[in-house]
Amino acid sequence: MEEWVGYKWHEYITRQALGEFPEHAVHLKDEARNLGILFRALGGDPALSLVTAEPRHFRLRRRFLHKLAGTHRKFELAWRDDQNLRLPERVALFPSASLNRDLYLWLAALAASPEPEASDWLTGNQAMVQDVLARWPGLERIYQRLVSHSLQWRPHPDDLPPVEAAREDAIRQALIHPGSVTRIPGAGTDPWPVILWLYPSLNQRPANGQVIGDDNTQSSPGGLSKKRKRRQAERVEGFDRDQGLMIFRLESLFSWTEFIPVDRAGDDTEEEDAEAVADDMDMISVSNDRRETSSSIKFDLDLPSEENDDLRLGPGIHLPEWDWRSQSYREKFCCLQPMLARDAQPADLPEPLRRPAKRLQRQFSALKPLKQWQKRQVEGEELDLDACLEREVQNRQRQGAIDQKLFVRCQQSQRDLACLVLADVSLSTETYINNHQRVIDVARDGLQLLSEALQASRDPFALFAFSSRRRDHVRFHHIKGFDEAYTGTIRGRIQALEPGYYTRMGAAIRQATRMLQARHEHQKILLLLTDGKPNDLDLYEGRYGVEDTRMAVQEAHKAGLTPFCVTIDDEASEYLPYVFGSNHYVVIRDPAQLPLQLPKLYLNLTR
Structure with a gap:
């Protein structure tokens, strides 16, 4: 009471x-x-x-x-x-x-x-x-x-x-x-x-x-970001929690703020009400209390050794990066390393994907080149019997000028386009979207179904994936080139994709743009699959990463490409209109539907 x-x-x-x-x-x-x-x-x-x-x-x-x-x-x-x-x-x-x-x-x-x-x-x-x-x-x-x-x-x-x-x-x-x-x-x-x-x-x-904290929030232009407040802090002497029975400071006994020893070096502890408690505290006390214990040792995102890593294709490609603060390019600032899966083995299409793959193959086979015979041509492979018969009638009746177009010519209807699919395989794709399926699993299924469909349509296409760890190591995974046939080897490379590292999106888009520019097709589509914002360890966070990615997309437009982004990020509508434009992205609300939605999106883009 x-x-x-x-x-x-x-x-x-x-x-x-x-x-x-x-x-x-x-x-x-x-x-x-x-x-x-x-x-x-x-x-x-x-x-x-x-x-x-x-x-x-x-x-x-x-x-x-x-x-x-x-x-x-x-x-x-x-x-x-x-x-x-x-x-x-x-x-x-x-x-x-x-x-x-x-x-x-x-x-x-x-x-x-x-x-x-x-x-x-x-x-x-x-x-x-x-x-x-x-x-x-x-x-x-x-x-x-x-x-x-x-x-x-x-x-x-x-x-x-x-x-x-x-x-x-x-x-x-x-x-x-x-x-x-x-x-x-x-x-x-x-x-x-x-x-x-x-x-x-x-x-x-x-x-x-x-x-404590920074200004890098988890959202971007267009809407309200997730709140990340700055907090007032004081630095205090560390104490040994194993000595004595007191686990808090006596002077805070009658205050709302208790001295709670929080180990900032560890990220695995979960506290449901931690943010609410921090909001109620006027001052957060921070001490240097980092003891080297076996439970707190972490090797986070370290690169694997050479013999355990994927194969490196060449010495690396140096690419520029856009610095929005100085409004200029940093020439040769990023090093993009083409990679090829070391342990990928030829594989068949997984059983759950075979039925939808057959349905897509029937649908996309209607797009493959068809032979069309053009009648009444001056030159051609065969004679046009109707035209020859009419000429003989005109010759006997001596009526006017005689038509000289007496041949038929076979011409194939071509879809003059090429598509490069670029998939984000950063560590965030390790996240589970339901009890048994990860984002990377859904992305792999989507790549395989889209490849089966494009193989049926005979449209030239290439598949690549990317991740990064700082600017000097942007990993560009080679899955399928334009000149490679879609075989069990390509399926094995898709199934060998694993999540890791970060998302330096601008460098990957620039390399994909260069590859598409070398194609002779009239329509060139750059299809990007991702699950989040561009980010990396070295300043490539917040507006810096968004601005560099936006500039890379603009470069693709100027090169005559059609960049399009497919994402499952719930907050994508806050920043993708600024990066790709309002008509060049789509958000898949149910990630499990990505494999079936991806071929439909491709059809809409290429009609």
Whole structure:
């Protein structure tokens, strides 16, 4: 009973102190799609990811109620950097849902404006507000409503000391009349947060700690990324958990934050509520407590020895890579190593695939070249009997000019196209999609069924797979070349594919583009199969990898190719439109259907 009363009291005090309207709250996850469309429609950088903003610490002059409830120390505010646009996870400051939603719309519009020339936070935000209102006058009414309600949320100057009151008057003036204030007076505390402005990025480390985490999120342009918050940390002395009976620090006995020894060197431990516990902690304590024990030794993604690895075909191919930060290529930056499976043995088509393979062969056999006889030709292999008979009639009747087209010619109808299939075999394909089947298993079945179908249609095709471990080792597995026949040897190479390493997608696409450029066919298709975003160990993560892959796709388009991506990644619709274009990718929602869907997609591409 006492616990329940205490909880209700805490809930009441906190609600009164926050001054929010939870019944009218609007969440970013519900508005992310519309905000992404608006942000890019107004000229925002299409490569930016929309993610939630982590709380910022402020040193404010708080009221007694704020101190009692422990509120108004951290605020989620909007900001952007080269990687992300960060918006509050939840807005409930205003007494209506439409106003809270308008705040999201205004922040997205403000973030879409160009970087101001002014370097300081005050004049820069005023310049951006003026630019937005000048370009989009329809937002004037929304902005004025937001200003009116946000001023009610801010402290009144009459309740502040003279120095802080002068600063608050300057900020209010800048909100009401953007561009009218050039500087704000200094004070001993931080100014009350301006929720209608953008704040600088959080790249600096706090004075009394450090930031744990990074800005590389697991999503990309077009939607809301998975939240990965930065967290405040302190470094403490390590302790030996085997000595004594105390497993926590005595000074934290009466606090909400317990000292929990977390071994950051090990990644195999699972804690269901770890993220929720971390969200509740104001400070995470980190100590250097790495002891070399047999249970913690890991050899993660180390390359196998030469005698146990696949065969290397040649010394390697040096390829460029696009650096979006400098807007230039890094020449000969990546080394792509062609590989051939060492232990692949000729194999037959697996029994479960034989029935669908026969059905696809019948369907695709209708596409193979057919002989067509063209009548009434000047030259040809045989005489056209009908034309000869008509000429003899005209000759005897002496009627007009006599037709000289007396032959028939045989011509084959050709599908003038070539297809290169590029499969991602990174370590993520080890994941199970059901109780008994992995992603790599589904991908192998898809490659085999598509190969059976293309063999029946007699379309020239090639098969390759790729993975990577940093820029100097991009593995490019040779499965089938254009000039090789599809035999049991090729099936064995497909079945020998195993997952490993990472996904340096740009280099693989560039090599596939070079190979397709050497073909003489009119239509050249580059079909990419993948299960996730481009990533690697050395900076090839987040926007860097996405931008390089996008540039490689653009290079393929300029070379006259048709690149198309097939993926089973649930979040692919957030970044693939930016990388491949809205009409050059498809997401297979049920990965188990990939083997049967792949030939159908090929038919749609080649019709």
